[in-house]
Amino acid sequence: MSEQRFGEFVAVRHQGHVAELVLDRPKAMNAVSTEMARSIGAACAALAADPSVRVTVLTSSNDKAFCVGADLKERNSFTDAELVRQRPVARGAYTGVLELPMPTVAAVHGFALGGGFELALACDLIVADATTVVGLPEVSVGVIPGGGGTQLLPRRVGAARAAELVFTARRVAADEALSLGLVDRLAGDATEGALELAARIAANSPVGLRAAKRAMRLGQGLDLRAGLEVEDAAWRSVAFSGDRAEGVAAFNEKRKPEWPGE
Numbered sequence: 572m573s574e575q576r577f578g579e580f581v582a583v584r585h586q587g588h589v590a591e592l593v594l595d596r597p598k599a600m601n602a603v604s605t606e607m608a609r610s611i612g613a614a615c616a617a618l619a620a621d622p623s624v625r626v627t628v629l630t631s632s633n634d635k636a637f638c639v640g641a642d643l644k645e646r647n648s649f650t651d652a653e654l655v656r657q658r659p660v661a662r663g664a665y666t667g668v669l670e671l672p673m674p675t676v677a678a679v680h681g682f683a684l685g686g687g688f689e690l691a692l693a694c695d696l697i698v699a700d701a702t703t704v705v706g707l708p709e710v711s712v713g714v715i716p717g718g719g720g721t722q723l724l725p726r727r728v729g730a731a732r733a734a735e736l737v738f739t740a741r742r743v744a745a746d747e748a749l750s751l752g753l754v755d756r757l758a759g760d761a762t763e764g765a766l767e768l769a770a771r772i773a774a775n776s777p778v779g780l781r782a783a784k785r786a787m788r789l790g791q792g793l794d795l796r797a798g799l800e801v802e803d804a805a806w807r808s809v810a811f812s813g814d815r816a817e818g819v820a821a822f823n824e825k826r827k828p829e830w831p832g833e
Contacts, residue, residue: 575617578610583618588625588773589766590618592668593632594690600636603686604645605657608664611690615667622832625777626769627671629694630678630762637677637703640685643712661686665718669693672781674772678765679703679754684742689718691754692727695784698765699745699754706742726791728752777832778814782806 572586580596592614594601603611618624631637641661649657668675668690677691679699688705691697699705707716707724715721716737725733728751736743736753748754758764772780786805790798809815813831821828 577614577617578606580604580607581610581614583614585624587770588623588777589769590621590624590627591766592618592627592629594630594638595632597633599639599642600633600682601631601638601687602640602642602644603638603661603664603690604642605660607642608661611664612660612667615664615671619667619670619672622777624673625773625775625780626673627675628678628762628765628769629668629675629690630765631680633681636682636687637679638684638687638690639682640687640689661718665689665693669719669723672784673777674769674780674784676765676769676772678761679705680761685709685716686718689716689720689723692723693719696756696768697754698756698758698761698768699748700758700761700764701745703745703748703754703757703761704742705748705753706740707737708740708742710737711740774827776809776814776818776828776830778809778812778830779818782809 572584574582574584576582580594582593582595584591584593596602596607618627646654665686675694677694677697679691679697680702681704683691683703683705685708688707707720709716721737724736732751743751743753745757749757756764782805786802790801793801813833817828817830
């Protein structure tokens with residue numbers, strides 16, 4: 572396993588074709604400061620440019636929290652002008668995770684609140700454990716979810732359910748989170764469960780995985796006819812790929828494929 576640091580608070584570990592993006596500010600329960608947000612964005616840019624990565628798993632080094640959201644101590648020290656200047660940096664962290672081209676899995680344990688839950692929502696799948704507590708409490712401090720929460724949560728659980736969660740600012744424990752669709756599966760250990768799921772995903776064609784994600788993301792919200800055109804374009808991008816040729820050959824020869832990734 573290799574590790575690369577992005578500033579003081581973010582690490583990326585590579586194991587085979589799975590990358591682990593680690594939030595590593597444990598003393599602050601991974602509260603996202605300006606520096607940490609910048610590092611998340613830089614790490615995501617590096618991952619997006621690495622064709623060897625088939626799945627990215629977003630994890631935390633803190634025992635009690637995945638991420639408690641924005642660093643409010645830092646925010647309270649900002650002038651209005653400083654807050655405006657910081658906004659693109661903060662937004663870049665959430666967008667960086669959201670726009671990763673490969674499948675992404677969040678491994679959530681402990682608190683995932685505000686921007687912390689929004690980082691998880693930016694992933695394709697969320698694996699949690701019994702300690703998990705999620706929520707978007709921003710309206711209780713006079714703001715709104717600003718890391719994608721008002722858009723990603725309704726897409727995940729529906730408009731009315733998302734409205735109830737955002738408007739009440741309530742926290743949701745693991746079992747209810749699973750029943751509401753706020754997380755996708757529970758595991759005894761969230762990180763182990765997420766890495767196991769990532770390994771299963773990574774066994775598939777990297778070209779197919781990226782094209783499938785692109786089709787699902789771009790087609791979301793479109794009418795069916797337009798969505799099927801998006802799907803057709805994605806199909807055409809893989810139909811004559813090396814991965815498709817290898818997949819068919821491996822199936823016919825009854826062996827595991829060795830994906831060229833192109």
